[in-house]
Structure formats: C-alpha cells, structure tokens
Amino acid sequence: MPRFEPRNPDYRAVAADMFARQRAMQTLGISVSRIEPGEADLAMPHSADFTQQNGFVHAGIITAGLDNACGVAAFTLMPAGSDILTVEFKTNLLAPAKGERFVFRATVLKPGRTLTFCEAKAYALNDGAETLVATMTGTLMALARRG
Amino acid sequence: MPRFEPRNPDYRAVAADMFARQRAMQTLGISVSRIEPGEADLAMPHSADFTQQNGFVHAGIITAGLDNACGVAAFTLMPAGSDILTVEFKTNLLAPAKGERFVFRATVLKPGRTLTFCEAKAYALNDGAETLVATMTGTLMALARRG
Amino acid sequence: MPRFEPRNPDYRAVAADMFARQRAMQTLGISVSRIEPGEADLAMPHSADFTQQNGFVHAGIITAGLDNACGVAAFTLMPAGSDILTVEFKTNLLAPAKGERFVFRATVLKPGRTLTFCEAKAYALNDGAETLVATMTGTLMALARRG
Amino acid sequence: MPRFEPRNPDYRAVAADMFARQRAMQTLGISVSRIEPGEADLAMPHSADFTQQNGFVHAGIITAGLDNACGVAAFTLMPAGSDILTVEFKTNLLAPAKGERFVFRATVLKPGRTLTFCEAKAYALNDGAETLVATMTGTLMALARRG
Numbered sequence: 001m002p003r004f005e006p007r008n009p010d011y012r013a014v015a016a017d018m019f020a021r022q023r024a025m026q027t028l029g030i031s032v033s034r035i036e037p038g039e040a041d042l043a044m045p046h047s048a049d050f051t052q053q054n055g056f057v058h059a060g061i062i063t064a065g066l067d068n069a070c071g072v073a074a075f076t077l078m079p080a081g082s083d084i085l086t087v088e089f090k091t092n093l094l095a096p097a098k099g100e101r102f103v104f105r106a107t108v109l110k111p112g113r114t115l116t117f118c119e120a121k122a123y124a125l126n127d128g129a130e131t132l133v134a135t136m137t138g139t140l141m142a143l144a145r146r147g
Numbered sequence: 148m149p150r151f152e153p154r155n156p157d158y159r160a161v162a163a164d165m166f167a168r169q170r171a172m173q174t175l176g177i178s179v180s181r182i183e184p185g186e187a188d189l190a191m192p193h194s195a196d197f198t199q200q201n202g203f204v205h206a207g208i209i210t211a212g213l214d215n216a217c218g219v220a221a222f223t224l225m226p227a228g229s230d231i232l233t234v235e236f237k238t239n240l241l242a243p244a245k246g247e248r249f250v251f252r253a254t255v256l257k258p259g260r261t262l263t264f265c266e267a268k269a270y271a272l273n274d275g276a277e278t279l280v281a282t283m284t285g286t287l288m289a290l291a292r293r294g
Numbered sequence: 295m296p297r298f299e300p301r302n303p304d305y306r307a308v309a310a311d312m313f314a315r316q317r318a319m320q321t322l323g324i325s326v327s328r329i330e331p332g333e334a335d336l337a338m339p340h341s342a343d344f345t346q347q348n349g350f351v352h353a354g355i356i357t358a359g360l361d362n363a364c365g366v367a368a369f370t371l372m373p374a375g376s377d378i379l380t381v382e383f384k385t386n387l388l389a390p391a392k393g394e395r396f397v398f399r400a401t402v403l404k405p406g407r408t409l410t411f412c413e414a415k416a417y418a419l420n421d422g423a424e425t426l427v428a429t430m431t432g433t434l435m436a437l438a439r440r441g
Numbered sequence: 442m443p444r445f446e447p448r449n450p451d452y453r454a455v456a457a458d459m460f461a462r463q464r465a466m467q468t469l470g471i472s473v474s475r476i477e478p479g480e481a482d483l484a485m486p487h488s489a490d491f492t493q494q495n496g497f498v499h500a501g502i503i504t505a506g507l508d509n510a511c512g513v514a515a516f517t518l519m520p521a522g523s524d525i526l527t528v529e530f531k532t533n534l535l536a537p538a539k540g541e542r543f544v545f546r547a548t549v550l551k552p553g554r555t556l557t558f559c560e561a562k563a564y565a566l567n568d569g570a571e572t573l574v575a576t577m578t579g580t581l582m583a584l585a586r587r588g
Binding site: 312315316317318321342343344345346347348351352353354355357358359360361362377379380381382383384385386387390 | 459462463464465468489490491492493494495498499500501502504505506507508509524526527528529530531532533534537
Binding site: 090117119 | 531533535536550551558560573576578580
C-alpha cells in the first residue's frame with residue numbers, strides 16, 4: 001500500500017513529462033527508472049565528461065540527479081496544473097562518486113499544499129554492488145503553472 | 148590587503164591547475180575569472196543543454212559552479228601537495244537562473260588545517276544587470292595528495 | 295538608506311512583540327538589540343546552564359539565537375497580520391562558542407510573499423573582541439495569523 | 442546484528458558520560474533512552490520554558506536534541522580517548538513541535554576516521570501517537586581529547 005495518495009490520477013504521466021522537458025537531464029544522460037506516489041528513482045551512466053580532478057563524477061552533477069529525483073517524487077503528489085521549483089537542498093558527500101552507473105532514490109517525507117520535503121540518496125554501482133555516495137534533503141515548492 | 152595569507156606561494160597556479168583538471172568544468176563551459184587568497188570567481192555562459200523544464204539553468208548546474216568556486220577559493224589556502232574534496236554544501240535557490248551569463252563568487256570564511264568553510268553566491272547577468280539567484284555554504288576538506 | 299521597504303509601518307513593534315512572546319528567548323536570556331527593515335541583532339550572555347561537555351555554549355542554543363535573529367529580520371518585511379514559521383536552516387559551527395556574551399546578526403537576502411531567505415552570523419565576545427563562531431542560512435515562511 | 446562494530450568496547454559508557462557532562466541537556470530536560478553502535482535515542486518532556494510565540498517548542502531546542510542524538514550516535518563509533526564536535530547540521534521543520542514529549546532518534550550513515558555523517562528525526566508524542574516534526578543531517582568530527 002502506498003504511503004501517499006496522489007491528488008492527480010495522472011501523477012505518473014505528468015511527473016515523467018516534467019522530467020522529459022528538462023534538457024539538462026538528457027545532456028547528463030539521466031533517466032527515470034521508477035515513479036510511485038511520493039517516490040522516484042533515476043539512473044545515470046558514468047561519463048568522463050562530468051568528472052572532477054580525480055576522475056569521480058562532480059558533486060554538482062550528483063546533486064543534479066538527487067535534486068531531480070526529489071522533484072519527480074514531490075511532483076507525483078502535487079495537484080494537476082502545478083509547476084514545481086526547488087527552494088533549497090543540502091548535499092552531504094560520503095564517498096567518491098566512482099562507479100559504472102549511479103542511481104538516485106528520493107522519497108517524500110512530508111507533502112504539503114505549498115512546500116514538500118524530500119530525502120534522496122545517491123548510490124554508485126560497481127560490479128553489481130551499491131555504495132552510498134551522497135545524501136540530500138530538500139524543499140520543493142508547488143506553483144500554479146502559467147499559461 | 149588580503150584577509151588571508153596563503154601557505155603555498157604557488158596558490159594561484161595550483162588552484163587554476165586543480166580547476167583545469169576537472170572535465171566537468173569544460174563540459175559546462177565554466178571558467179575561472181579571478182583567484183585571490185581565499186576568494187574565487189567563476190563564469191559560465193547560458194547553455195540550453197543544461198536547462199530545466201522552464202528554460203532556466205538547472206539547480207544542479209548552478210550548484211556545480213558554486214561548489215567549484217568554493218573549491219578554488221579554499222584550495223588557495225591549503226598547503227602545497229594537498230588535494231581537496233567537498234564534505235557538504237547547501238544551496239538556496241532565490242530566483243530563476245535566467246541569464247545570458249552567470250558568475251559564481253566564493254569567499255573563505257574560516258580556513259582550517261583539515262576543514263575550510265566557504266560561502267558563495269551565484270548571479271545571473273542580463274543586459275549588464277546582476278540578479279542574485281542562489282547562495283551556497285559549504286565545507287571543504289584538505290587531503291594529502293596521493294602519488 | 296535601507297535596502298528594503300517594510301510593508302507594515304509598525305514593523306519594529308510587531309517584530310519586537312513576536313520576539314517578546316517567545317518564552318524560550320527569556321529562558322535563554324536572549325534580547326533584541328537592533329531591528330531595522332530586513333535586519334536584526336540579538337544578544338545573549340554566557341550561561342553555564344546551556345553548555346556542552348567542554349563548557350562552550352551548546353550548538354542548539356547558538357542555533358536558537360541565529361534562528362530568532364533570522365525570524366525577527368524576516369518578520370520586519372512581512373505584511374501586517376502575519377505569523378511566521380521557520381521552514382529550514384543550516385548551521386555551520388566554525389569555532390567553539392566560548393565568550394562572555396554572544397551576538398546574533400541576521401540579514402534578509404531575499405524577501406518574498408511566502409518565503410523569505412535570511413543569513414545570520416553568531417559572534418562570541420571576549421574582552422571586547424569578536425570571534426565568528428557560527429553561520430546560518432535559513433528559509434522563513436509567512437502565514438496569515440489565526441484568530 | 443548491529444550495522445557497525447564499535448572500536449571502543451566501552452562505547453556505551455563513554456557516550457553516556459559525554460552526554461551527562463553537558464549541562465545544557467540537564468537544563469533542557471533531555472535524557473538518553475537508548476544507545477547502540479551508531480544509534481541513539483533521546484527523550485524530552487514538553488516545557489513551556491522553551492516555547493516560541495505559538496506555544497510550540499522552539500526550533501533551536503528541537504535542534505539541540507537532534508544534534509545531541511547525532512553526537513551520541515557518532516561517539517559510539519569513535520576510538521577511546523576521543524572528543525567530539527559538530528561541524529554542521531541542517532534542520533528541516535516539518536510540523537509544529539507540539540507534544541507532551543519528544544523523542545530524537547539518530548543513526549550514523551557513514552562513520553569515518555575524522556568525520557562521521559548522521560541523520561536524525563524528531564517526533565512529538567501526543568496520546569501515544571508519534572508525529573514527525575523535524576529532521577537533521579549533520580557532520581560530526583572526532584578529536585583527540587586534551588588532557
């Protein structure tokens with residue numbers, strides 16, 4: 001049984017569409033692998049184009065994945081006709097982002113009419129093993145979509 | 148008079164080199180425009196490749212610029228032979244990242260043997276006018292460089 | 295010239311009153327020393343009752359002062375009839391909170407209809423010298439006051 | 442089976458002792474209810490002395506409980522002879538801190554030689570029901586104890 005009841009029956013389609021309209025996600029090679037009410041998983045292959053000085057994926061890129069996982073998770077619980085923006089997030093970097101692939105898993109902790117609070121974790125995958133590399137807590141805001 | 152006295156007389160060259168070795172910075176089009184002891188400014192042109200659903204630059208990309216500005220600023224005060232990693236940062240997003248160009252300005256607030264604490268701000272430039280779009284506070288860590 | 299124009303001409307009185315209705319502030323010995331549009335300074339004497347294991351003031355107590363400085367600063371820019379709550383804050387602890395007195399100085403960076411973003415710094419005072427001991431960034435929310 | 446193996450066989454006694462030496466905890470009425478390797482629970486009764494303008498417990502006081510829960514949890518995994526300090530934390534406030542009692546539950550996500558990363562949650566208890574009121578993520582640092 002899902003923990004949250006979406007207000008928009010089309011929550012999965014609108015969340016996937018909001019994600020698909022983000023060119024940054026295509027450029028970074030990030031895709032959605034799971035959408036449930038208040039939850040989202042994203043996946044990203046390693047790319048040397050987005051590494052820092054030691055060959056690990058840059059913290060800002062990991063943050064982009066975490067933030068978008070939070071955004072998709074939060075968006076599933078917003079009413080039809082909403083737009084979404086990020087108010088703030090904090091990222092803790094626990095281990096080098098070194099992996100063949102990365103997954104970003106977000107969960108809504110508290111949905112609200114205006115503000116939704118989410119948590120997310122980033123994992124590096126190496127030979128099938130997952131390592132926790134970063135965490136995020138963030139606040140997302142629902143807006144009435146213009147136009 | 149600079150607020151901080153670098154321990155490494157080559158601080159400017161090593162900070163610029165650490166930045167230059169980050170492929171992510173080249174991919175994002177970010178460059179260093181100023182390095183002083185405990186301070187760094189970076190610049191980035193707008194690129195549609197890194198936008199979110201409303202055409203603004205993605206919060207993760209803005210965060211990458213802020214994080215690297217903090218990293219360069221912190222690195223200027225670290226001893227020769229150091230490597231640097233980010234422990235954590237928090238980004239507050241104050242306005243849409245909509246601009247022709249963006250600048251990221253970081254200042255060390257408290258350097259330390261192990262941990263250095265920085266603040267940074269991101270501004271969007273439109274027709275010569277600057278708008279504050281995001282702030283970061285972050286903790287960076289000095290490591291002895293391997294090899 | 296103040297950076298912000300208060301919407302409520304009674305901003306100083308309502309901000310001081312909101313502060314005065316907080317019993318926690320009296321218990322901690324915190325008082326308001328300055329209120330301007332979008333700015334507030336608070337002061338607190340050292341008290342052994344609020345120390346941690348090394349005799350420094352506890353990080354949570356420093357945070358209470360920083361949070362309230364942000365709250366008073368943000369409240370000066372909210373419309374008449376508002377209540378205020380804190381959405382989130384992050385505290386970085388830069389030096390031991392060791393002093394005869396402490397001051398908390400907050401500034402609004404971005405006021406908004408719903409959300410206001412503030413920065414604050416905590417200083418320890420010893421023999422007239424100020425040491426920066428902690429920083430906060432935080433988001434405050436305006437609510438219509440009930441009743 | 443515990444997730445973490447303490448390096449100090451006396452971890453429970455030293456963590457309880459570190460907590461007991463904090464006068465702020467006594468003043469706030471906070472006590473330790475559980476200590477396991479990398480985990481700690483604290484409890485606090487409601488006290489009108491620590492409320493804000495609406496009669497809820499002040500965010501700084503909730504933060505003090507969360508921070509100390511993180512500190513005790515992190516301390517269980519540090520070597521004998523360590524002292525501990527908090528580097529930074531972020532608190533998200535999800536619901537009014539309104540309750541007869543409060544509990545603070547912390548878990549280490551990543552212990553390290555120097556830095557330990559923790560998460561904590563604060564719950565309000567009313568008629569036996571728990572409400573999540575706040576979350577924290579924080580970084581704690583191990584120091585060699587002086588003297």
